[in-house]
Amino acid sequence: MTPNRLRRADISTALVDTEWRFVLGSLRASVAVTSLAEAAEVAARLAPTGEGLTLDLRRDRVALTIQSDGWVTAADVAQAKRIADLVELGSTGRSEQVVELAIDAMDIARVRPFWRAVLAYTDESGAGPEDGVVDPLGQGPSVWFQRMTEPRPQRNRIHFDVAVPHDEAQKRIAAALEAGGTLIDDEAAPAFWVLSDPEGNEACITTWQGRD
Known part of the structure; x- marks a missing residue:
């Protein structure tokens, strides 16, 4: 740091x-x-x-x-x-959050230029050939790349990361489970929990905790 x-x-x-x-x-x-x-x-x-x-x-x-x-x-x-x-700060309908898209890839440096071009995105500050790409207007979700060790054609290779305040995570997870979701993995909690919808499409609820 x-x-x-x-x-x-x-x-x-x-x-x-x-x-x-x-x-x-x-x-x-x-x-x-x-x-x-x-x-x-x-x-x-x-x-x-x-x-x-x-x-x-x-x-x-x-x-x-x-x-x-x-x-x-x-x-x-x-x-x-x-x-x-x-000014008076306060709730406007839901908690603060940031949504990211994560793309699983065998060769990040090879696929990253495509996503940068097709989305008209730019590099993050100080980004290297395997780092994420961001909307230069700050309107769309950022995209980052997660390295796979072997191909996984049988499952989705794009998932959502929803970053929430640490005191919002359990409420959000409970709502997702009540809506038919499944908790797939909480080994890395409270940094992130992996959930899926009823068809196996995945999303991660993430917080700042457990990362220092």
């Missing part, structure tokens, strides 16, 4: 008693609004707080993301706390 980056547990602890959540290397929260005009007012109020902030304005909410250089720093945490003093 580089000096300006915080450890996952320290980030989460710093957010206790706030509406901010640490999800997949970023701080996330939302502000409920009733119109685009109100959303624009919120954006104008928050714009001077710092460079690490990204805003997604909708007519019913403003989604806030804070991240510096691909991770969260002490300055980002301080910025999040300043923002909490300026």
